[in-house]
Amino acid sequence: MQKIDCGKVPKITLSNGSVIPVIGMGTFGSDNYDAHTIAKAVKSGIEMGYRHIDCASVYDNEKEIGAVLKEVFDDGIVKRDEIWITSKVWNDKHNNVIESCKQTLKDLQLEYLDLYLVHWPFPNFHPPRCDVNTRQENAVPYIHENYMKTWEQMESLQKMGLTKNIGTSNMTIPKMKLLLRDCNIKPVINEMEIHPHFQQQELFDFLKSNGIEVIGYSPIGSPKRPERDRTPEDTVDIEDPVIVSIARRLNVHPAVVCLKWAVQRGQITIPFTVKEDKLYNNIKGIIEDPLTDDDMLNISKIDKGNRLIKGQVFLWKTAESWEDLWDLDGKIKNN
Numbered sequence: 352m353q354k355i356d357c358g359k360v361p362k363i364t365l366s367n368g369s370v371i372p373v374i375g376m377g378t379f380g381s382d383n384y385d386a387h388t389i390a391k392a393v394k395s396g397i398e399m400g401y402r403h404i405d406c407a408s409v410y411d412n413e414k415e416i417g418a419v420l421k422e423v424f425d426d427g428i429v430k431r432d433e434i435w436i437t438s439k440v441w442n443d444k445h446n447n448v449i450e451s452c453k454q455t456l457k458d459l460q461l462e463y464l465d466l467y468l469v470h471w472p473f474p475n476f477h478p479p480r481c482d483v484n485t486r487q488e489n490a491v492p493y494i495h496e497n498y499m500k501t502w503e504q505m506e507s508l509q510k511m512g513l514t515k516n517i518g519t520s521n522m523t524i525p526k527m528k529l530l531l532r533d534c535n536i537k538p539v540i541n542e543m544e545i546h547p548h549f550q551q552q553e554l555f556d557f558l559k560s561n562g563i564e565v566i567g568y569s570p571i572g573s574p575k576r577p578e579r580d581r582t583p584e585d586t587v588d589i590e591d592p593v594i595v596s597i598a599r600r601l602n603v604h605p606a607v608v609c610l611k612w613a614v615q616r617g618q619i620t621i622p623f624t625v626k627e628d629k630l631y632n633n634i635k636g637i638i639e640d641p642l643t644d645d646d647m648l649n650i651s652k653i654d655k656g657n658r659l660i661k662g663q664v665f666l667w668k669t670a671e672s673w674e675d676l677w678d679l680d681g682k683i684k685n686n
């Protein structure tokens with residue numbers, strides 16, 4: 352196996368002083384890979400030099416990943432404090448955050464997490480492998496008082512030492528403003544969809560100006576995402592002529608150009624793959640051959656506002672369309 356000196360991977364210092372590697376391994380297999388395959392890839396990734404793993408209870412593979420984490424610790428490949436591990440509370444556990452985090456810790460065989468996120472700002476959930484029309488009978492819009500009850504439990508977790516940092520995922524500017532107004536402990540990170548065709552510049556700038564760092568998910572445009580997250584209008588980042596032409600010049604896959612762009616833009620990136628050659632190309636890609644200023648400028652111009660993970664399965668009865676989840680006119684849709 353080809354290895355990377357993990358010391359060469361850039362890191363970002365969060366507002367509270369914690370330090371996170373800018374590339375992590377995604378572990379959501381988009382319903383394409385089983386838990387053992389993903390866990391095996393996590394082991395290879397750590398052996399290769401990855402020091403950041405993005406987990407979630409809903410990915411249904413934390414037990415398997417926990418078993419390989421134990422192996423790499425026992426074998427002395429890495430020490431616990433040399434690796435960043437994120438997990439997320441799933442939507443059906445917003446009232447049981449502490450219990451959920453404890454279960455994740457048990458599954459991952461850890462004493463603490465580096466980062467625990469509220470996966471979505473809605474308590475609505477969907478069964479695994481469901482289709483796009485699946486709706487939960489009692490789904491509700493965003494209710495700020497309820498989100499704050501969830502957030503207070505997140506704050507307790509940090510005070511209890513079960514996680515070093517807490518953060519959010521899939522937030523919008525209006526929701527984040529309310530959270531910042533009412534929280535006692537600020538989120539240090541928001542995890543959100545970002546790829547060249549969906550740059551979310553306004554939210555990105557808002558977060559950065561409030562001292563909140565950004566983890567960009569689906570950084571390659573999630574080419575193997577589940578059927579429920581595909582619509583005919585979706586565009587394909589890794590086929591964009593600008594990305595393809597830079598990739599040809601640098602002799603890398605267009606996926607690697609997306610990752611270089613992400614890191615140079617100042618975000619943390621968490622690509623998914625279980626394939627050893629891609630794992631290697633991805634981590635190598637972010638430490639070698641940076642994009643030029645012109646490349647960065649050209650990529651900034653190909654944003655198409657193409658959200659891929661629209662979240663239709665989280666809609667409530669009276670919601671009209673997936674746009675209602677994302678506060679597009681600056682207001683929270685709460686009916």
Ligand SMILES: NC(=O)c1ccc[n+]([C@@H]2O[C@H](COP(=O)([O-])OP(=O)(O)OC[C@H]3O[C@@H](n4cnc5c(N)ncnc54)[C@H](OP(=O)(O)O)[C@@H]3O)[C@@H](O)[C@H]2O)c1
Pocket residue numbers: 376377378379380381405406470520521542543567568569570571572573574575576604606607621622623624625626629630632633660
């Ligand atoms: N917070 C949230 O709500 C949320 C939502 C979605 C995702 N996430 C996180 O973000 C992670 C990444 O997102 P994602 O899995 O949706 O999409 P992604 O990372 O954009 O795309 C993953 C796909 O890209 C391909 N790929 C990876 N590296 C490649 C390379 N060097 N060359 C060519 N193809 C390459 C892989 O193909 P192969 O399968 O062939 O390897 C893989 O299927 C997830 O695993 C999860 O941890 C979080």
